[in-house]
Amino acid sequence: MLSVEQVSKRFGGVQALQDVTLVCRPGEIVGLIGPNGAGKSSLVNVVTGLIAPDGGQVRLGDRELAGRGPEFAAQSGVARTFQNLRLFKQLSVRQNVEVALTSGHRHRPDRVAGLTVDALLAQQGLSDLAEAPAGVLSYGHQRRLEIARALALGPEVMLLDEPAAGMNDQETEALALTIREIRDERSLGIIVIDHDLGFIMGLCDRITVMDMGRVVADGTPEAIRNDPVVIEIYLGTVH
Amino acid sequence: MDYAIQQIVNALAFGSEYALLALGLALVFSIMGLVNFAHGEIIAVAGYSVFFAVALGLQSVLGAVTIAIVMGIVTALVFERVAFRPVRYAPTTTGLLTAFGVSIVVQNMLTLFVSPKARAVPVLGPLNQTFFIGPYAVSSLQLLELAVTIVAIVALVLFLNRSLLGLAIRAAARDFSTVRLMGVKANRVIATGFALSGFLAGVVSVFILARRGSVEPDFGSAPVIKAFVACVLGGFGSLAGAAVGGMVLGFLDVAILVALPQKFGGLRDALTYFLVGVVLFWRPQGLLGRTVELGDKEV
Numbered sequence: 001m002l003s004v005e006q007v008s009k010r011f012g013g014v015q016a017l018q019d020v021t022l023v024c025r026p027g028e029i030v031g032l033i034g035p036n037g038a039g040k041s042s043l044v045n046v047v048t049g050l051i052a053p054d055g056g057q058v059r060l061g062d063r064e065l066a067g068r069g070p071e072f073a074a075q076s077g078v079a080r081t082f083q084n085l086r087l088f089k090q091l092s093v094r095q096n097v098e099v100a101l102t103s104g105h106r107h108r109p110d111r112v113a114g115l116t117v118d119a120l121l122a123q124q125g126l127s128d129l130a131e132a133p134a135g136v137l138s139y140g141h142q143r144r145l146e147i148a149r150a151l152a153l154g155p156e157v158m159l160l161d162e163p164a165a166g167m168n169d170q171e172t173e174a175l176a177l178t179i180r181e182i183r184d185e186r187s188l189g190i191i192v193i194d195h196d197l198g199f200i201m202g203l204c205d206r207i208t209v210m211d212m213g214r215v216v217a218d219g220t221p222e223a224i225r226n227d228p229v230v231i232e233i234y235l236g237t238v239h
Numbered sequence: 240m241d242y243a244i245q246q247i248v249n250a251l252a253f254g255s256e257y258a259l260l261a262l263g264l265a266l267v268f269s270i271m272g273l274v275n276f277a278h279g280e281i282i283a284v285a286g287y288s289v290f291f292a293v294a295l296g297l298q299s300v301l302g303a304v305t306i307a308i309v310m311g312i313v314t315a316l317v318f319e320r321v322a323f324r325p326v327r328y329a330p331t332t333t334g335l336l337t338a339f340g341v342s343i344v345v346q347n348m349l350t351l352f353v354s355p356k357a358r359a360v361p362v363l364g365p366l367n368q369t370f371f372i373g374p375y376a377v378s379s380l381q382l383l384e385l386a387v388t389i390v391a392i393v394a395l396v397l398f399l400n401r402s403l404l405g406l407a408i409r410a411a412a413r414d415f416s417t418v419r420l421m422g423v424k425a426n427r428v429i430a431t432g433f434a435l436s437g438f439l440a441g442v443v444s445v446f447i448l449a450r451r452g453s454v455e456p457d458f459g460s461a462p463v464i465k466a467f468v469a470c471v472l473g474g475f476g477s478l479a480g481a482a483v484g485g486m487v488l489g490f491l492d493v494a495i496l497v498a499l500p501q502k503f504g505g506l507r508d509a510l511t512y513f514l515v516g517v518v519l520f521w522r523p524q525g526l527l528g529r530t531v532e533l534g535d536k537e538v
Contacts, residue, residue, distance in 0.1 A: 050419055074422035086417045088410040095406050100421040102403050153422060 001025050001188055002078075002157040006068070008057030009047055009073055011189075012210075016042040017053065018213045024157055024189035029179065031204035031221075032193045035233060038210040040193050044159050046078050047191075049073035060156060074103075077156035081104050081146040083165055083193075089135030093126055100152035115154060124148040124178075140171060144178075151182065157189040164199050172196070176203045201225065209233070244375060247495055251403070253475035254489025258482045259443050260466030261473065262395065263436035267482035268431040269412035271327060273334040277318055277341035278466070281437055282459030285311040285444035287349060288437060289358045290454050291311035292474070303362045304445050311441025312434050319433040333490070347458040356455065364451035380449050387442060392482055395435070404431055472515050474528020483526055488515070514515070 002020060007079065014138040017039050024030045032040050045051040048060055052067035065073045088096050097117045107184045121127050124144040129137060143163065149160055160179070162170045176199065183190055192198050200207060201221040209217040209230050216235040224230055261277070267275045288310035289303045298302060322341045326333045350418065367380040399405040409429045411418040419425050440459070465488065470476075473484025489509070495510045518526070526530070 050416060050420070069425075070416065070419040070426045071422055076422050080420060083416075086414055086415070088413065091406060091410060092412065098403065099406050099418070099423065102420055103407065103423040149421070236372055 001055075001059075001061065002191075003059045004047060005041070005057045005059070007043070007053045008063070009042055009046060009051060009053045009057065010175045012083075013215050017046065020056070020215055022208055022215065024191050026156070026189050027158070027183060027187040028206065029192060029204045031182055031207040032123075032191055032210065033195070033197065033198040033207060034210035034216075035199055037212075038060055040210055040215040041161070042213075043210070044161060044191075044193065046082065047073070047159065048078055065133075074153055077154065079150035079153040079155035080159040081143075081150050081161060081163060083162040085139075085146055087134040087142055087145060087149070089133065091134060092131050093134050093137065094120065094130040095151045096145060097121060097151050100149045105109070115152065119146045119151070123151075135176070137164065143167075143175075145206045147182070149176070151186075155188060157191065159191045159193070161193050162193065162195065164194055164196050171200055179203060241374060246493055248377065248381055250379070250493035251285055251486075252384045252489070252492045253492055254486035255384040256443060256446055256485075257465055257469045257488050258413050258460070258485030259388055259439050260392060261469035261481035261485040262392070263439040264360075264463070264470050265473075265476060265478050266304070266432050266436045266439075267479065269476040270408060271323075271334075271415070271429055273323060273333055274338060274467070275318075275323075275343070275436070276335070276338040276460075276467070277322070277462065278343040278436065279457075279459030279461070279463035280342050281311055281314045281318065281319075281440040282444045282447070282462070283345065283349060283454070283456065284314040285441045286360070286448055286454040286458050287353065289362065289444075289448060290353075290358055293360055293362050300361065300363060300365055303448075307444045307448070308438060308441035309454075310515060311439075311444060312437040315433040315437025316430060316438065319345045319430060321435075324426075324504060327425075327509070346460065353456075357453040359447055361452050364452060366449040367403075373444055379447065384446050387446075391439065391442065395478070399433075408432060409533070468512065468515055470525075472518060472525060474525025477525070477527045479522060480525055480527035492516070521523075 001062050004022040007017055019041070020043055022043070032043070034040055039219060042051065046053050046066070049065060049068060049070040049072060057064060057066055060076050060078060062077050064078060065078065083116060088099065088194055094117055101115060101117060117136045118127070121130055126141060126148060129141060134142065137145060137206060144183070167175060179190060181189060192200065193204060204221060206220055207219065207224045209224060211233050216233070217224055217230050219224055219227070263278050267273055268495060285307040289307050292303065314443070318464050321333065322337055326337050367378060369376050369378055369385055371377070399409050407423045408431060409430055411423070416426065417495060418428070444459070447452065447462065458460060469484035469488045470481050472487060473480030473482070489515055491511050492507065495507050496504065499506060
């Protein structure tokens, strides 16, 4: 289980995160929403080890991740995808997955036992493209490759940063299906950040809302939909 | 005809040396964005190590080559650990100034503790012999330089394309933080890059020693300026660009020397750099350089 407790981070004069607490259990899909600048990306960067928080804890199981760097987080079982795809474009599709599969599991060999590049590519429908350079893939295939690469880490928790960005309704629906499949198959904890409220509401078991660096609401999609604070953030106060 | 062949061999030899030097710079730059002007001092330390070994009684060519290469690797790793790791995530200019600092400190130490003057190191002389293939006088050193450069480039390409650490290095060259998010240790990738560049510096040191037969404090720094130009010419950060840039620079050097009347020989460097300038005016990103891709908002 991933648990973020009382995490704070200040950049110069900006309080990017203030006492943020968030939990993601195995098999749970958590939505993380909030307006631009709410601190969602900062939180993802803290959990994945790219940013050391000023205070608070980030735990995965009994392992403390805060301030130990991205390699440690990855090897402990945290994987992520990016809003603007960050594949290794000059490497082949196969090599992209290979780098993650062979480097990412040092602390958790049990989680990648039986994982192979071929199986991961097949699962995402990329087998025929294995030898192509990742940079020439279509947008949809690149998104799928990012997911395959993240799964190659044998993660316990996976953070998807705006996975539906740039997708049409049909593609978004297919993506939601894939995310659920991954969750069911591996009992992963999944945190999804997105602006598409319809997508988030339909997909997630629980939603955490952030604003100005704080968590302002947390609950089921139904509860969030009717939360006055959330309505105010998203629709503005009616004067 | 004889003369032309002779000059082509010269150009290939010059070009090989520039290419090896430029590859060392490009490797480190592509991985961590550091323009390592202290690369010359890695070459110098390797050269001085051979000098000390000779002073202690070493006489074998193989021993000298081994010492130069091992010390090149060790020195590169020490520079990385002591000087460059603390400024790894600092702005590029900080790394550049650190490299100049290391360069100045090491050169001055060599001046103070050894000698400001050139010291003879004759041990590698046997590598540099002239023999005849038919009517052509050929230097064994020049052939060796060409052969070793080809082998080094092929080995490097194989390593970067086939081994997993090589893949990680190539991936890191474009996007370091994403590679770390895949669980690849930054220290390991960077240390490997430095070790490879130190290996190349050791090899270059052997060639310079064999040609000149002596070491002095600026033993490595002068050639590294040329290598830097080769990198810029080829496209900074591109390994293929570094090799091509080195070769082109070698040919430019020799062509200008041949074309210029004797009394203008001193203008060689000026003309070379002028032509490099013209090339960059035409292709500002270098011969094989790519325009930089813009990153996104994640760290």
